Amino acid sequence: MMYNSTRSSDVLVTSAQAITRGIAGDGGLFVPDSFPPLTRFDFMELQKKDYASRAAFILSKYLTDFSYDEIVECTALAYNNNSFVSESVAPLCPLDDRLYMLELWHGPTCAFKDMALQIMPHLMCKSATKTLNGKSIVILVATSGDTGKAALEGFKDADKTRIIVFYPEDGVSPMQKLQMTTQEGANVAVYGIRGNFDDAQSGVKAIFTDTDVSKQLDSNDMVLSSANSINIGRLLPQIIYYISAYCDLINKGKIKQGDSINIVVPTGNFGNILAAYYALKMGLPVNRLICASNRNRVLTDFINSGVYDKNRSFYTTSSPSMDILVSSNLERLLYHLSDNDSSEIRRLMEQLNKNGCYCVSDSVKSRINSLFEAGSCDDNETAMTINDVYKQYGYLCDPHTAVAVNVYKQYLNKSGDSSATVIASTASPYKFSYSVLQALGEKASKTDDFENMEKLHQLTGCEIPKTLKAISGKPIRFTDVCNAVDMKNVVFKTLNIDGQ
Ligand SMILES: *Cc1c(COP(=O)(O)O)cnc(C)c1O
Numbered sequence: 001m002m003y004n005s006t007r008s009s010d011v012l013v014t015s016a017q018a019i020t021r022g023i024a025g026d027g028g029l030f031v032p033d034s035f036p037p038l039t040r041f042d043f044m045e046l047q048k049k050d051y052a053s054r055a056a057f058i059l060s061k062y063l064t065d066f067s068y069d070e071i072v073e074c075t076a077l078a079y080n081n082n083s084f085v086s087e088s089v090a091p092l093c094p095l096d097d098r099l100y101m102l103e104l105w106h107g108p109t110c111a112f113k114d115m116a117l118q119i120m121p122h123l124m125c126k127s128a129t130k131t132l133n134g135k136s137i138v139i140l141v142a143t144s145g146d147t148g149k150a151a152l153e154g155f156k157d158a159d160k161t162r163i164i165v166f167y168p169e170d171g172v173s174p175m176q177k178l179q180m181t182t183q184e185g186a187n188v189a190v191y192g193i194r195g196n197f198d199d200a201q202s203g204v205k206a207i208f209t210d211t212d213v214s215k216q217l218d219s220n221d222m223v224l225s226s227a228n229s230i231n232i233g234r235l236l237p238q239i240i241y242y243i244s245a246y247c248d249l250i251n252k253g254k255i256k257q258g259d260s261i262n263i264v265v266p267t268g269n270f271g272n273i274l275a276a277y278y279a280l281k282m283g284l285p286v287n288r289l290i291c292a293s294n295r296n297r298v299l300t301d302f303i304n305s306g307v308y309d310k311n312r313s314f315y316t317t318s319s320p321s322m323d324i325l326v327s328s329n330l331e332r333l334l335y336h337l338s339d340n341d342s343s344e345i346r347r348l349m350e351q352l353n354k355n356g357c358y359c360v361s362d363s364v365k366s367r368i369n370s371l372f373e374a375g376s377c378d379d380n381e382t383a384m385t386i387n388d389v390y391k392q393y394g395y396l397c398d399p400h401t402a403v404a405v406n407v408y409k410q411y412l413n414k415s416g417d418s419s420a421t422v423i424a425s426t427a428s429p430y431k432f433s434y435s436v437l438q439a440l441g442e443k444a445s446k447t448d449d450f451e452n453m454e455k456l457h458q459l460t461g462c463e464i465p466k467t468l469k470a471i472s473g474k475p476i477r478f479t480d481v482c483n484a485v486d487m488k489n490v491v492f493k494t495l496n497i498d499g500q
Contacts, residue, residue: 001064003030003232006335007346014065016127019120019233020137022226023208028345030232031332035281036061038243043257047247051089052079054247055119055240061282062236063123070126078119078237083108085465090115090241092248093425095393098418099408100254101401101425102245109179110428110465111321112272113150116229116237121154121161123233124225128160132223136160138495140207141227142200144268145172145321146427148190149179151227156185163227164189164494166200169481172320174449175431175468182474189494190478193487196314198326201269203487204228213488216497229271230328238275243284245422255420260287262421264411266404267291267299268322270329272424277333277371286371287419292407293376294319299327303374306365309357318379318435319399321427326352334360337367375407382406383439386429390440396462398427399435430456430468 003018005011007028013021018030038046046054055075060068079089086106093101107114128137139161141151148165155163167180169192180190193200207213208224217224229235242263249255263286265273273291280286293300295315302308310325317323335345338361351358360368377385385402389395397405404423411417429436433452437444442459445451450472457464482490492498 002033006331007342009342015063016065016130019127020131022231027209029230029332038283054244058240074119074122077122098420100422102422103425105428108153108467109149110431111146112426113146116234117150117154119237120233121158135221135223137225138222139163139225139227140204141165142204143167144197145176152183152188162187166191166193168196171196173432178471181476181478192481193484195484197324199484203484207488229269239278242276242279260285262288262419264290264404264408264423266400268324270327274329289372291374292404294322294403295378296323297376298325300374300376303372307359311356319403337364373411375410377406386439396429396460398429398432400427401425428465430464
């Protein structure tokens with residue numbers, strides 16, 4: 001298996017190279033040159049395995065420059081290491097006979113980002129050994145709230161690695177901010193930026209393609225990489241849980257091999273739902289992929305019209321990890337759906353850069369609509385959904401997951417489609433106690449999120465994740481805030497490089 005850039009057909013690298021580089025030199029994203037098919041027999045084998053072994057089996061199809069032993073070492077460290085509270089790692093929780101919550105937040109930072117970021121540092125480390133000749137890696141992360149913490153936890157004190165995280169100063173939940181500003185580890189740095197996630201993400205992308213930066217780092221024996229979902233090393237581990245959930249549904253007797261399911265994903269940067277598309281391309285029987293957005297409904301409009309237009313107001317919502325107007329991973333979907341036409345992708349991305357919008361061809365549009373549904377809801381509807389789901393099913397969901405439930409219900413009303421449906425439950429409600437309490441009609445404290453957690457616990461009896469509770473005693477280490485245009489200098493300063 002080799003990896004291409006979405007923006008030029010002459011780039012061809014191994015998985016280890018794709019993982020250490022993070023993004024292609026032409027600004028494109030690395031994509032696998034094919035989708036390894038899963039046979040009926042593979043599915044039967046996978047059903048018998050635990051999560052870590054399913055992971056090893058699936059990853060081995062993509063990481064063909066890794067030995068099977070190397071992959072098993074990584075999957076065991078990530079998924080058999082008690083870092084996930086649930087024994088099944090990604091448990092399925094039924095709401096009714098056809099609706100299942102795929103809980104992806106039992107890792108150390110209580111959001112789905114752990115599913116990939118618990119294994120990616122191990123993959124990165126092995127990739128570096130294969131490709132970097134002893135250079136150290138500098139991981140740059142732009143975060144809308146959850147990736148930053150999950151990457152910090154995954155990479156803290158990792159050998160020959162530095163990690164620098166940028167988050168929008170006023171665009172994350174109180175708990176998300178505390179999780180990052182109290183981060184431990186000798187190789188970590190965290191900065192707020194004055195701006196939103198898109199500013200942070202384009203700042204990071206600009207640093208990646210800045211030859212001055214790569215020269216300066218190179219002369220200090222460092223290379224840049226990314227822990228965002230632009231890195232294929234983030235995306236591949238996310239395929240696993242969709243296939244795993246399907247196996248679990250068969251094992252529970254809820255579906256038969258070959259039955260199609262719907263998958264609903266609360267979406268921001270389009271990484272999680274793209275992983276579901278990759279699973280579909282490998283042979284997972286999927287009826288509809290349902291893309292759920294909050295008030296920043298740029299993807300809803302795109303999927304329904306074929307026009308991507310980021311020229312619109314940006315809203316800060318109760319589901320901050322989805323407050324995004326430039327969804328990076330959409331580039332990968334467009335590449336696959338346009339029969340790997342990299343010059344077309346280059347053209348679309350240039351238009352996005354220049355005019356903030358582009359329009360896809362009729363054939364790409366109709367391919368999108370043959371697979372994807374899209375819908376959105378605002379903060380009021382999100383809050384109502386949190387309340388309804390709790391009242392109806394006794395299930396407490398976070399605002400991101402509630403957006404997905406709301407959009408699924410819209411789809412169900414419209415289509416009457418009764419296929420078994422898996423909703424990606426992407427964060428613990430306790431990461432967003434303030435919004436969740438208010439949604440349940442309770443008063444919430446603006447200043448003390450630990451009080452909110454405790455109150456939510458008293459009210460619902462749901463267990464508070466230990467890792468969130470533990471933050472209350474930790475000192476704040478990182479308070480610096482910078483402008484997006486200064487990110488490059490901040491990186492140099494953090495690394496003690498004289499950039500002038
Ligand atoms: C990151 C995140 C999302 C969005 O996932 P994408 O892969 O960026 O589409 C949704 N919910 C939560 C809780 C997240 O942390």
